[in-house]
Amino acid sequence: MHDGFESRESWPFECLRCLYVWEEDYVVRHLADGHGNEAEIWFASGVPVQPPWSGTSCPACGAFHLTSFPTGYLSRHPELAAAPDPVPLAKLPVVPVRDIEPPVARAPMPRRLLIAVGLPVIAFVGYELYQYVLSPVGHHH
Template identity: 45%
Template sequence: MREAISARETWPFECLRCLRVWEEEYVVHRTRDEQGVDVVIWTRDEVVVPPPWSGTTCPGCGREIVTSFPTGYLAHHPESAPGREPAAQAPAGGTPARGVPLASQALLTLALLLLAGAGLYERLNAG
């Protein structure tokens, strides 16, 4: 491999199950191999880890239902800062009562309406 360039990156995350918010710091090593192919290696505490968008696990509930934010997001959105109380706690083995993304609620509602409409359509055309 050729000479590497390393940089520290802090990635903010939120668990979509328990709504925990936290940050993780990575050291990113960028280089090119002998064939000229870009190589990126992510490390935390000097241990090679997957990139932040792949396989991040919530330190609170252990689930991999995690989203990340752009670097610097939490500095501009203090209501989301680590240590804040989540909007709702998920019951053990359940899903949060509040804090479910609006898009997910809308998709679920649409799916239920389509199912109900299909059943009604079948009844009206059967007779």
């Protein structure tokens, strides 16, 4: 990649699950290689991230079902962003879960598949051997 420039973008979001509204700032590095190929690399706080339309989650509840607003929308509507920052998910208290049965231990898929296919084959072969041994001489299949 030869040519390039950076731009700063602020994306306002609203969580469609908990209705939390926030804004995230990005630096977008635009690159071109001189052959008509272009690429964008998105950064948040100096770390490469997915573009805002792919993989952003709500900082309040962790949901991925979000909507975004046009750039500058929150500065024109400050009443929407008046909510305090949420408690980070890592800081939420751990509530012990009781009365939940442990998951039933299941055989791994390949073993279950072998049993499902193998038992009918064994039954068929066993039946054929049984017929062969008990049938009168000269009347074999």
